[in-house]
Amino acid sequence: MDMAATTSQGRTHRKPGYLKRGDRRFAYLILAPAMAAFLVMVAWPFVDAMTMSFYSYTVYDPEPVFIGLDNFKAILTDPYVLGSWVTTAIFVAGTTLLTMFLGLSWALLMYQDFKGRAVFRTMTLLPWILPSTVSAFIWAWMLNGRYGIVNVLMMNVGAIDSPVQFLSNDVGAMVAVILTRTWISIPLFMSFFLAGLQGMDFQQIEAARIDGAGNLRIVRRLILPHLKPVFLVTGALGMIGNLQQFDIIFALTGGGPVRATSVLSIEVYKQAFQNWSLGMASAIGVLWVFTLMPIVIFYLRSLFRED
Amino acid sequence: MTPGKIGHTIKAGIAALALAGCATSALAADKVTFLNWITAEPSNAPVMQKLIGDTGVPVEVLSSSWGDMQKSVFLRLRTKQPLDVFQAQERWLPTFAQMPNVVDFNDVFGKEFLEKTFPPEVLVTGQVKGKQVGLPWNVGSISLISNTQVLEKAGVTDAPKTIADFVADLEKVKAAAPQSTPYAMMTKGDDLISSDFQLWLWAHGGSIFDENDKPVVNSEATVKTLTFMKDLVDRGLASLDVDRGAARRMFGQGESAFYFDAPVAKGFAEDFSGKGEAFVQYIHPILTPVEKDGMQSRSMEWGHLLVMLDTDAAKVDGKLSADSPSGRFLKGLSMNDGIQLEYFQKLGAIPVTLSARASDIVTSDRYTVEWNASLGMPKLNELAALKDSASYVGVVSEEVQSAVLGKKDAKQAAADMQSRIEKLLN
Incomplete structure (x- = not known):
């Protein structure tokens, strides 16, 4: 069907997105490198992993053996592996909510006009610039049970009598990975919120103040509604990023103690590089993708809707 | 062209x-x-x-x-x-x-x-x-090594023969240096945890598999071993978050009196002590203490x-x-x-x-x-020869950690270890 539509007046309009043949060819040409990269780097490994998930394949097996859905059955009947979904949900929810709250709070502070604001804004980016593994090791040292500075400070102020092994108990380890990931993500979230704030009509805030509105009311009635689209984008991006998180958790706790921080990415790593079961690792990876999919679809739909 | x-x-x-x-x-x-x-x-x-x-x-x-x-x-x-x-x-x-x-x-x-x-x-x-x-x-072997400089300061002069003697020595070291970790037990890293666990399991007269390769880890010996390991951590005689690297440093720096290692322990202790070869006089491999006098002491090949x-x-x-x-x-x-x-x-x-x-x-x-005298009767790591050995090591380590951290009682951890090993075997 022709992409052009004829109006009652006989004039021809092109539908949005329609390109002339020459333009279309040029569009395909400039799209080709990105498509090639996508096919090689994303699509092919994904299809390969999908295929592998139906096989039993360890590194010392000469050939993969087709086992149908057995890997998926094993995952869905293993409470230890299934627990990774719960752990992932706790980590993603905790990290995303905390980062949004602190990112917004910090953006509101950085939005104020004060001396040295530019320096503060620049320094805020530091955790984001540092390689995440380096940040994880810094936090691991700070939280170390024998010589970590957190223990020293808490003992000095009398909060604890003896050192606490933060990374060796379930709650401490989960709090540590959430805090570290949050610390790294705050600059990015702050930038989003700050950009959103800068699009606000400042006169609205001034008018509200003249009408007697306090800070909290201004945030609740003016700023939060204005930032709603930013919340949607940062929320979706944050959840996607946190669902994919691996390096910080691996460097801090390795998924332990006793799977307390063993999120899906760690489970895939353990199956692939500790148990050497590439088939099982692929099956968990496939289920992990399906876990991510609803959030990605929501994010993409909201993006296209804006367009 | x-x-x-x-x-x-x-x-x-x-x-x-x-x-x-x-x-x-x-x-x-x-x-x-x-x-x-x-x-x-x-x-x-x-x-x-x-x-x-x-x-x-x-x-x-x-x-x-x-x-x-x-x-x-x-x-x-x-x-x-x-x-x-x-x-x-x-x-x-x-x-x-x-x-x-x-x-x-x-x-x-x-x-x-x-x-x-x-x-x-x-x-x-x-x-x-x-x-x-x-x-x-x-x-060589994985044997128990002692730092006599630390032990002498605590008034300990003889190597412990039984597990009760060993614990008594740890208590003396802790009393003499309250900030110390008298025994640098492996509490981090699946391989290391399962290795230390097996050495103490053998010292309590147990094993993971019997002579017919059937799992027999749900035993009284396992419960005693897990209780012993948890007790050491609870009383500050051992510590969480210790792997071999940390243990070598703690031993060389006089923070710990005992830990399990291979003969190369000597080089690490000399290096971490800051005293070089002069430190070797304080490093003494000893027989692994056993539950009761007369039991066979074992090291790990x-x-x-x-x-x-x-x-x-x-x-x-x-x-x-x-x-x-x-x-x-x-x-x-x-x-x-x-x-x-x-x-x-x-x-x-x-x-x-x-x-x-x-x-x-x-x-x-x-x-x-x-070192040769410390071997007792060396035994092969029971999980080493299994196909997919890492899965078994992971299971044993997780159950040991569950017991040590108090997430499960020792009996439950022993029972779960057995059932999970059986599931892997099938």
């Missing part, structure tokens, strides 16, 4: 590439690519680099930490990166032996020659299903082996040969007495050849004599 000329240019290019490929391959065959973890350890790297140089064979040395070693080997092989020889822990050998291209050393050096060179108990550590897939490099791959560097005229670069390199590291004895003197690695072991340097060494 005419089409004919273009064709000639392409042909010339292909020929040049082919020649370059042949040249690279020939060069690669002269140089042995050796992956190991000793050169990844700052304390040991300079000595090992020198010993590798002493073999006289050009070697490209690749380093990987002990924890990443299996992964590094598999990934290099899967991605077809050069690898001719690599170092292996004895318990990884059943897994490595299943890979293609692993050489049987009987085909390279000859079975008779190997039997003349190495003691049988050393040679057997490198054997899997009748094949000599590992060449002994440094073979342990060894560093060298594995050779069937690559160009392993061949002369297309055939596996002891005179190939890989063959000469391995002969140098493993069978040259000068190199073996220097490794022993500098880092405490017990030599593997009959002739080096008979040397005065070894027989008159107090540390080695005590």
